[in-house]
Amino acid sequence: MPNIVVLGSGMAGFGAAYRLHAEGITPMIYEESGYHGGHTASFRYNSGFLYDIGPHISFTKDTRIQDLFADSVDQKYETVQINLNNYWNGYWPRHPVQLHLHGLPEDVIVRVIADFVEERQAPERAMRNYEDWLLASFGRTFAELFPMKYTRKYHLTTADNMSIDWLGPRIYRPSLEEMLRGALSSSSPHVHYITNFRYPTEGGFVSYLKKFVPMGNLKLNHEMVSLDPLARQIRFANGVQTNYDALVSSVPLPDLVRMIRGVPHDVLEASQRLACSTCVLVNFGVGREDLSSAHMSYFYDEDICFTRLSFPHMLSARNVPRGTGSIQAEVYFSDKYKPMTGSPEDWIDPVLRDLRRCGLLRDDDRILFRNAMLVRYANVIFDLERKTALETVHGYLEDVGIGYCGRYGEWGYLWTDEVFKSGESVAQKVLDRIR
Structure with missing residues (x-):
């Protein structure tokens, strides 16, 4: 042996x-x-609130993996139709933004579409980096207002310093017809690489490892x-x-x-x-469930400290005490590009402030739980x-x-x-x- x-x-x-x-x-x-699980670990606190290490969901199309994970939780999982949205300058467009421009300022929509059309008619652009890909895919206005901003918050460097090795299906390139429909109507179709996902009913995402743990001599x-x-x-x-x-x-x-x-x-x-990002996860337990209609929200404004929010109580009702809700905010740093300042706990109050600025939390909301955890390795920076x-x-x-x-x-x-x-x-x- x-x-x-x-x-x-x-x-x-x-x-x-x-x-x-x-x-x-x-x-x-x-x-x-x-504890076992690595980055797929889950933690339930004495308050009754459960949080994963970042937003973990299983949306694999591989039926073998689906069956393995389902068996690991004894077929006890939630199947959820995903809803994603974005926050930009006080607006809440659906995700991805390029398909849901409706409701944004008229002059922004006009400039986005005009640049998009102009870029489609321009000679083919050499793809030296991610910035070139964004400009060729969306035109300058959209690229600079949305994905280039998000890149600085999530990847912590600029788009011209990134390759395109990581893209795959992650960013949707629309046709002109799709972009126009999304600009003219609020009922444009949902197009995203995630449509629905599974999540364990009990115990958080780490439960998907339950049947595998005995297969090794764990120390x-x-x-x-x-x-x-x-x-x-x-x-x-x-x-x-x-x-x-x-x-x-x-x-x-x-x-x-x-x-x-x-x-x-x-x-x-x-x-x-x-290069890799470091993430401070700031978790809140709140005395009401109706915090968001979206399972995850992406934030482009660079004066808002967090980059993305998720709502664990919307993945499984067992993640929180009855009648409450939960929020997990992601604040990113990088030793190479944006060193972290202070301790993880120093970010609890800034996140709370910005949640109120966005209107997700009210001044009279009861905060039942709060903590912060440091994830030293978060996302690889390409x-x-x-x-x-x-x-x-x-x-x-x-x-x-x-x-x-x-x-x-x-x-x-x-x-x-x-x-x-x-x-x-x-x-x-x-x-x-x-x-």
């Missing part, structure tokens, strides 16, 4: 465990935290401090030392690389050029340095036989099902290598 070690107990780690379990192998899973509170790929040996902060025949890691690449003994300088330097830096890091890990998976191992923009399958895939590579 090969001794296979998995670092990290999130969706990717358990994807790997699931694949190994199918071959009769029970891997050792080491988790630095005192919590094991923070790795050193990895020797030649001796195939790992040391942990608690003094435990272990050897492995094969290794699967979902540890964020900058953290993983700096712990590898004998790592070449160019690989270490490349790992430090990989800046123009990412590609070459990542090739250097991944090439080295492959040379020394370290399997990498998950959002922060692949250093990509992976959704939940893709993260799970990433773990499965690297486990298969490990099996192929040791057979």
Whole structure:
């Protein structure tokens, strides 16, 4: 029986465990935290309010993954038709904005459509970066008023410093007819890569891992401090030392690389050029349910501190005490582009202030719960340095036989099902290598 070690107990780690379990192998899973789940963990507080680490929903079209997750929660899940909206200068257009211009100021609509038409008639633009793609897709007015602003808040850099590797279906490119319909009528159709989603009825998003946990020998509170790929040996902060025949890691690449003994300088330097956002999640429990008609809202105004809001009570009524509602706000930072100031708790009052400015909270609302948590690794930033830096890091890990998976191992923009399958895939590579 090969001794296979998995670092990290999130969706990717358990994807790997699931694949190994199918071959009769029970891997050792080491988790630095005192709980399993990684970024898919969920926390219920004494107040009765439950929050995930960021807005997690499952909208996969992969029926195999759908069935696996459904079985993990004993078929007890909510199926929800998604509703998304946006906030811009006091207006609340539906999402995506480019299909729902109706109700915005007339002069804005005219300029957006005029620029859109002009761009469609212009010679084809070279796609050097995300800014070029936005201008070619929407015209300058829309690009500058909406996605370029959101880029600075969410990705924390400018669109001309970003690649287009991450786009996929995430941003919809409309036809002129679609844009005109959305400008003339409030009843334009819903077009988005998410139409409906599933969410566990009980226990938050982490419940989707319930049936996978026994497939590995899980060791919590094991923070790795050193990895020797030649001796195939790992040391942990608690003094435990272990050897492995094969290794699967979902540890964020900058953290993983700096712990590898004998790592070449160019690989270490490349790992430090990989950019990622840090997120402060500010959570509120409120004494009423009717907080929003949308499950998530996107905020473009740069004088509003949060970038996105989600409403956990709208995912499952069991996430909150009866008759109450909940809000989770995301405030983004980046060591590379926008270093965080103060502590996570320092952002509770600014978020509360801006929730009232937007009209989502009233002055007389009862705030039943509040807290803030820091998510050190939030979203990979696809800046123009990412590609070459990542090739250097991944090439080295492959040379020394370290399997990498998950959002922060692949250093990509992976959704939940893709993260799970990433773990499965690297486990298969490990099996192929040791057979």
